[in-house]
Amino acid sequence: MGTVVQMQAAARQPQSRTCTATVISGSELRALDPREWDDLAANEIEENPFLARQYVLAGLNALGDAHGMRVVVLRAGDVLAGLIPFRVRAACGFLPVRQAQLALNLYQVHGAPLIRKDCADAALAAFLDMPGVPSHWAFPHVDFNGPFAHALARAAATRGIDTVRTRAYMRPILTRIDEGFQGFVRDIAGQKREKDIKRKLRRLRELGEVRLERATEPALVAERVEAFLRMENEGWKGKRRTSFLAREDDARFARLAFTAENGFTSVDSLLLDGRPIAAVVNISTGPSLFTAKCAFDETYRKFGPGLILDYLMIEYFYDDTQCVEMDAATSVDGHMLLGLWNAAKPMGTLVMGPAGAETTLISRLEEAKYTGWNALKRLLRRD
Numbered sequence: 471m472g473t474v475v476q477m478q479a480a481a482r483q484p485q486s487r488t489c490t491a492t493v494i495s496g497s498e499l500r501a502l503d504p505r506e507w508d509d510l511a512a513n514e515i516e517e518n519p520f521l522a523r524q525y526v527l528a529g530l531n532a533l534g535d536a537h538g539m540r541v542v543v544l545r546a547g548d549v550l551a552g553l554i555p556f557r558v559r560a561a562c563g564f565l566p567v568r569q570a571q572l573a574l575n576l577y578q579v580h581g582a583p584l585i586r587k588d589c590a591d592a593a594l595a596a597f598l599d600m601p602g603v604p605s606h607w608a609f610p611h612v613d614f615n616g617p618f619a620h621a622l623a624r625a626a627a628t629r630g631i632d633t634v635r636t637r638a639y640m641r642p643i644l645t646r647i648d649e650g651f652q653g654f655v656r657d658i659a660g661q662k663r664e665k666d667i668k669r670k671l672r673r674l675r676e677l678g679e680v681r682l683e684r685a686t687e688p689a690l691v692a693e694r695v696e697a698f699l700r701m702e703n704e705g706w707k708g709k710r711r712t713s714f715l716a717r718e719d720d721a722r723f724a725r726l727a728f729t730a731e732n733g734f735t736s737v738d739s740l741l742l743d744g745r746p747i748a749a750v751v752n753i754s755t756g757p758s759l760f761t762a763k764c765a766f767d768e769t770y771r772k773f774g775p776g777l778i779l780d781y782l783m784i785e786y787f788y789d790d791t792q793c794v795e796m797d798a799a800t801s802v803d804g805h806m807l808l809g810l811w812n813a814a815k816p817m818g819t820l821v822m823g824p825a826g827a828e829t830t831l832i833s834r835l836e837e838a839k840y841t842g843w844n845a846l847k848r849l850l851r852r853d
Contacts, residue, residue: 487589489546489596493603496539496555496573499530506550511755515587516618519753519760520578521553524730529575532723539573542600544593546586551593554583561606562835567828569606577723579799580760581611581819582618590617594625605631606823606832614638614816622820632825634833637840638818642811644787644796651788658812659781667774667781674773678743682782685737692729694737698749699724702765728753728762738786740766740779748775750783757794780810 507523529535544552561569623633685694703715714724740748748766766775823829
């Protein structure tokens with residue numbers, strides 16, 4: 471985190487409040503000045519490490535994400551003011567309307583593009599006014615109450631453009647309450663749950679020394695990422711062939727994305743006699759911490775290692791003044807430890823297009839697809 475803070479302090483100020491917009495191919499991102507990209511990620515209107523340089527380049531190099539990708543590049547003078555990667559497709563997958571959708575892979579679950587905060591209005595104006603790109607857009611995994619959604623809506627409204635919220639879901643987050651960790655235990659976790667966690671922790675300590683470790687030094691991060699990959703592959707994801715190690719390209723992506731420089735990744739591990747039995751991989755480009763991936767050793771399932779780790783991470787969170795919020799990077803339904811996270815934010819897809827029936831239809835069809843898919847998933851789970 472120290473390196474990121476230094477980058478923010480040293481950030482250059484835009485020389486112009488008028489921004490320009492150009493479009494490059496996805497493969498041309500590799501040639502972008504890494505210092506510019508890192509500086510933008512550290513000074514964006516809404517923190518999104520899933521579009522940080524190392525994470526995006528990991529997708530390009532390991533998953534072939536450059537195929538069909540184009541990128542809107544925004545500049546205020548000689549300062550990089552925005553990056554918006556996108557692909558063009560038929561709206562809703564079948565309508566005869568061209569729609570640009572923010573280009574995200576399976577492992578990118580936050581869709582606010584990188585827009586520089588000190589010239590956000592000018593950057594978004596340049597983006598909305600640029601020719602040669604579709605007039606219809608979709609931004610998945612956006613915080614509906616976040617700065618990007620509000621800034622885009624303001625800029626769009628003055629141009630006769632609608633921004634419609636669809637495919638809504640809730641994402642767990644962790645914020646501090648004024649009463650501190652003890653207040654959290656009393657009001658959020660509850661004494662019954664805390665008692666159960668401490669009972670499991672005592673039983674686990676009968677096997678050896680148990681402690682929380684936050685790895686930030688690059689060599690240790692790489693070692694702990696490998697431990698996470700092994701635990702994930704030996705668990706239910708490995709059995710379903712959905713773990714990183716189940717596919718060579720995905721494994722390469724994980725190693726490239728999570729073993730980067732500049733304090734981008736930290737790994738929280740529950741150690742038993744120095745060996746990880748549960749791990750959470752965190753990514754960050756600012757004061758928020760996104761818990762990108764987690765896994766635990768199935769051998770110790772009865773001790774609840776994931777629950778213990780989450781509890782100890784929250785205790786650490788209350789002592790760590792550099793981190794202001796933790797983001798679960800998943801939906802409420804997908805977060806099995808929801809009971810320990812005290813808040814949630816409304817997420818979903820922003821559909822943008824000229825005001826009128828066509829944009830309304832696209833947004834309603836997107837919602838219908840989402841509702842139908844969720845109903846099918848629930849049906850399959852019952853079977």
